[in-house]
Amino acid sequence: xKAGKYLALTAGILMILASCATGGGSSGGRRPAWVDDKHSVxxxxxxxxxxxxxxxxxxxxxxxxxxxxxxxxxxxxxDSTVRTRYVELSDGKKSQGAxxxxxxxxxxxxxxxxTLVNVHFGESWTDDMGRTYVIAYIDRLETARIYRQRIQxxxxxxxxxxxxxxxxxxxxxKFGYLDAAVVMDKNSQMMLDQLDIIHxxxxxxxxxxxxxxxLYSLYSDTASxxxxxxxxxxxxxxxxxxxxxxxxxxxxxALAEDRANLHVDGKISVEDANLDNGYENVRWTLFxxxxxxxxxxxxxxxxxxxxxxxxxxAAVSKAYRSMEEMLQKKFIGDLERYFDSFAGQ
Numbered sequence: 001x002k003a004g005k006y007l008a009l010t011a012g013i014l015m016i017l018a019s020c021a022t023g024g025g026s027s028g029g030r031r032p033a034w035v036d037d038k039h040s041v042x043x044x045x046x047x048x049x050x051x052x053x054x055x056x057x058x059x060x061x062x063x064x065x066x067x068x069x070x071x072x073x074x075x076x077x078x079d080s081t082v083r084t085r086y087v088e089l090s091d092g093k094k095s096q097g098a099x100x101x102x103x104x105x106x107x108x109x110x111x112x113x114x115t116l117v118n119v120h121f122g123e124s125w126t127d128d129m130g131r132t133y134v135i136a137y138i139d140r141l142e143t144a145r146i147y148r149q150r151i152q153x154x155x156x157x158x159x160x161x162x163x164x165x166x167x168x169x170x171x172x173x174k175f176g177y178l179d180a181a182v183v184m185d186k187n188s189q190m191m192l193d194q195l196d197i198i199h200x201x202x203x204x205x206x207x208x209x210x211x212x213x214x215l216y217s218l219y220s221d222t223a224s225x226x227x228x229x230x231x232x233x234x235x236x237x238x239x240x241x242x243x244x245x246x247x248x249x250x251x252x253x254a255l256a257e258d259r260a261n262l263h264v265d266g267k268i269s270v271e272d273a274n275l276d277n278g279y280e281n282v283r284w285t286l287f288x289x290x291x292x293x294x295x296x297x298x299x300x301x302x303x304x305x306x307x308x309x310x311x312x313x314a315a316v317s318k319a320y321r322s323m324e325e326m327l328q329k330k331f332i333g334d335l336e337r338y339f340d341s342f343a344g345q
Contacts, residue, residue: 026125035125035133042122042137048198049137057124057132064136068116076193079186085336086187089180089343090157117194118143144199148206151188151195155208158184161343162210162218171261172292173342175226178219180343185212223252228262230255232288239320240268244288247327251335261293270319273306280312284319288331299334301326 026032034041035051042049048071052064122135158181165177188208196203228248230241244264245255253262266288273281285304291297303326309315 026123031127032123032125032133034123034135038135042135046140047137048140049135051133052136053131053133055130055132057134060124060132060134061121061136064121064134065116065119068119068136068138072116072194072197075197076190078190082183082186082190085183085340088340089183090154118146138198140199144195144202147191147195147198148202151191151206151208154184154188154191155210158188158208158215159210162215164343165218165222171222171225172298172339175222176339176342178215178222179336179339181215182219183340185210185215220252224254226253226262227256227259228253228264228290229257229260230264232265233267234269235266240266240286240323243320243324243327244331247332251332262298263291265289265291268323270316272312275308277308279308279310280315281306281308282312282315282319283307284323286323286326290335298338299331301331301334303330 038049038051048068050064050067050071052060052062052067054060054063116138118138120137120139122137124132124134126132161177161181161184165174165181168174168177189212192203192206195206230244232241232244235241244266248264249255266286268284268286270282270284273283275281283304283306286302288299288301289297290299303323305319305322307315307318307322309318
């Protein structure tokens with residue numbers, strides 16, 4: 001399964017793992033008891049269940065999935081960036097039981113950041129007004145077994161990344177493996193939280209083969225060794241340098257010129273743009289390059305854009321906000337992909 005299929009996770013993809021079979025349907029006649037009492041057919045002790053409704057079976061299924069997703073969203077925090085990186089790191093490395101994947105049509109795949117596992121559809125019914133109802137359910141014990149298998153597989157990979165980090169002499173590789181281990185652990189913690197909702201006894205019985213507390217402590221200590229310096233031409237007021245420092249320290253790295261093993265160099269220009277639009281306009285260009293201690297390029301970013309404001313100061317302020325957004329999304333995103341490449345080898 002290629003990782004590219006899942007890149008839309010940053011925008012929030014809902015995946016349905018295992019089969020999504022629809023039970024028998026009926027139209028008109030007596031209103032089934034499960035439409036008003038979802039547990040009349042699927043006991044709460046054995047199933048997570050919601051009744052979806054809509055103008056068609058497709059819409060009813062979508063509504064049911066949204067309702068099931070909401071059960072998790074109220075208590076489980078989902079980091080879409082972690083989910084995307086997790087899928088990239090896990091590509092092609094899942095067992096047969098954990099990789100049974102089915103997606104529903106496009107209207108349903110944009111529902112939320114949740115990953116719903118082992119969702120099934122049961123009975124459906126359409127009333128005399130054309131309103132369709134369907135049961136969406138998750139078998140607690142069956143799904144708990146899938147979760148236990150996936151969590152154990154991810155725990156094994158996390159432990160592997162920790163061990164590989166310890167074997168590395170190169171600091172960037174050492175950090176890269178630890179960074180991958182943290183991504184895997186964060187996803188495991190999310191799945192454990194979901195499992196607690198699905199089947200609490202199964203959650204209580206799981207013991208990871210590593211210490212999350214020790215992992216994050218080691219990660220923090222290693223990140224602090226990743227010292228950097230900044231040199232940006234044209235940044236007279238130091239605004240861009242401050243932004244770069246903020247996103248780098250936000251990843252746990254240290255701004256320390258005397259012991260820097262990462263060097264961020266760049267160039268910035270903000271110039272007036274003459275446009276006949278009744279506003280003040282500026283055109284900015286930005287080039288940034290990060291190199292390691294040996295001079296090897298780690299990340300390169302080159303961007304340019306035009307900004308408009310009611311005054312030049314307003315246009316310049318918008319330019320710096322755009323640069324900050326580029327740093328957060330592209331520069332750090334490319335840096336994370338660089339670190340992930342070690343674990344993906």
